[in-house]
Structure formats: structure tokens, C-alpha cells
Amino acid sequence: MKKALPALAALALAGCEVYAVPSPVDCPGARVGTFDVAGDQVLPLDPPPPAGCFFADPSSASYQVKQTLFFNGSLYVGGPATTAAALCIGAPHAAPRIGTIADDGTFTVSYVNLTGSIAGCTCPSSEAVTAGRCACPVNSQLTGCSCPAVIQETIRGLLQHDSQGVLTGFAGSQTVDVSPPPGVPSGTPVCDCQVACSFSYSLAATTVGAP
Numbered sequence: 001m002k003k004a005l006p007a008l009a010a011l012a013l014a015g016c017e018v019y020a021v022p023s024p025v026d027c028p029g030a031r032v033g034t035f036d037v038a039g040d041q042v043l044p045l046d047p048p049p050p051a052g053c054f055f056a057d058p059s060s061a062s063y064q065v066k067q068t069l070f071f072n073g074s075l076y077v078g079g080p081a082t083t084a085a086a087l088c089i090g091a092p093h094a095a096p097r098i099g100t101i102a103d104d105g106t107f108t109v110s111y112v113n114l115t116g117s118i119a120g121c122t123c124p125s126s127e128a129v130t131a132g133r134c135a136c137p138v139n140s141q142l143t144g145c146s147c148p149a150v151i152q153e154t155i156r157g158l159l160q161h162d163s164q165g166v167l168t169g170f171a172g173s174q175t176v177d178v179s180p181p182p183g184v185p186s187g188t189p190v191c192d193c194q195v196a197c198s199f200s201y202s203l204a205a206t207t208v209g210a211p
Contacts, residue, residue, distance in 0.1 A: 027088035027096050028079030032159075033167045034090075034209030039069035039174060039201035053178055054192060055118055056199040062120030069174070069201055074209070075159075077101055085109055087155060097155055105159035107170075114182070116151035120144065121193035131188045133181065147191050148181040157203065169206040176200065 045052040049060070056065045072090035079086070085101035087109045088094070099109035123129045123142045136145035157172030180194040 027074065027076045027086050028098075029076035029084060029086060030078050031074050031076050031211045033207050033211060034072065034074040035169060035205040036208050037069065037071050037073060037203055037205040039203040041065070041067045042173075042200045042202055045199055050192065050195075051197065053176075053197040053199050055120060056176075056197075064119060065176075065199070069203070072208070075107070075170075097153070099154075105161075105170075106157070107159070108154065108156045110152060110154035113151045113153075116149045116178075117146055118149050118178070118193040119146045121147045121191040123147075123191035124189045128189050128191055131184050132191050132194050133183075134191055145191060145193075147193050149194055150179045150181055152177045152179075155203065157205070167207050169204070171205070172203045174201045174203055 041056070041058075043058065045057055049057055054060050055062050057063060058067060073087050074090070076086045076088065078084060083100045083102070085099050085107045087097040087107075089097075095111050097109035097111050099107060101107040121134060121144075123132065123134060123136065123145055126141065128134075129136055129142065129145065132147050134145040134147035136142065153174060153176050155172060155174045157170035159170045160168050162168050175198055177196075177198045178193075179196045180190050184190060184194070
């Protein structure tokens with residue numbers, strides 16, 4: 001049975017959602033469009049496990065990310081800087097993805113979850129369990145562990161328009177970067193789910209709402 005990552009995003013982006021207050025979240029700038037976004041995980045992983053994220057490998061018993069994504073979000077531009085961009089997700093308390101947009105309509109937005117957790121981890125030693133602040137079963141103290149990790153999701157896209165200049169959507173990708181939590185001493189062996197790795201999705205979005 002495949003284990004599930006705790007608190008997977010309701011918007012099914014891939015990892016753990018960050019929650020913000022208040023709801024709805026006040027997104028900075030002026031809204032340029034609202035989109036329905038669909039995505040497919042890019043496979044095979046490059047590099048493959050163990051260098052890659054084993055928990056993002058569909059052939060792994062510990063596969064715990066979504067292979068397909070569906071969510072709704074609104075893109076805002078401007079605010080504190082004319083080049084600023086923010087993607088606000090249509091889910092209660094979802095933290096905005098913040099970044100920039102270029103004159104040609106390419107944008108990059110991201111958020112970092114410092115309180116992510118990954119299940120099904122294997123640790124090389126009890127010292128790694130302690131250093132990584134992992135929780136392991138009493139009857140298998142180095143396997144089946146749950147470990148904290150930093151999870152950063154970055155969406156890159158290019159806005160698309162029809163022949164009349166009307167916004168029709170965007171095409172792009174989402175990359176999920178996983179890294180050890182803060183405080184792990186440099187050079188300390190870490191559990192396999194805390195090794196820095198990444199996986200990605202291809203994204204296609206259609207406009208469902210005007211500014």
C-alpha cells in the first residue's frame with residue numbers, strides 16, 4: 001500500500017501546501033486573469049532514484065505525489081513593483097506564489113514550505129534520525145520514518161493570447177525542489193527523503209475568468 005504525504009495540497013500541486021491567514025488571501029497587484037490549470041508529472045525522473053526523489057517515482061512503494069494536477073488560480077501583476085507577479089490559488093488559506101513577470105509574458109512564481117514532511121523514509125543511522133528530526137516506528141527504527149523537509153514549488157509560464165489579443169491561458173511547468181530542513185549540520189548523513197532532489201510537471205492552463 002502506498003503511503004500518503006501528510007497534508008497534501010487540496011489544489012493537488014505536488015507537495016505540502018502552505019497555509020496563510022486570512023482567507024481569502026489578499027493577492028498583491030492587479031488581476032490579469034483566472035485559470036484552470038492541468039498538469040502531468042514529467043517521467044521518467046531525471047536523475048532517477050537514489051539521486052532523484054524516490055517518493056516521486058511511480059514504481060516505488062513509497063510513491064506519494066500526484067501524477068496529475070488540477071487547480072484554479074488567478075495571476076496578479078504589479079503591486080510593489082511593476083515587474084512583480086503573484087499566482088493566488090483558489091483554495092482557502094493557500095499561500096500566494098510570488099515572483100516576477102517579463103514584458104513578453106513569461107512569469108516565474110514560487111513558494112517555500114519550511115514545514116513539509118515526507119513518509120516512507122529510510123535512515124542510515126540513529127544519528128541521522130536525530131539530526132534530521134525524523135520520527136520512526138518503534139519496531140523498525142531506521143525504516144518507515146517520517147522526516148521534515150523543505151519543499152519549494154516553482155511555476156514558470158508563458159501567457160498566451162488569441163489573434164485579437166485576448167488572454168487564453170498559459171503554458172509552462174512546475175518544479176518541486178526538496179532539500180534537508182534547516183539546522184542539519186553540514187556533512188551529516190541524512191535520511192533518503194532529505195537528500196536534495198527535484199521532480200517536475202508540465203502545465204497547461206485555460207482562461208476561465210477575465211480581470
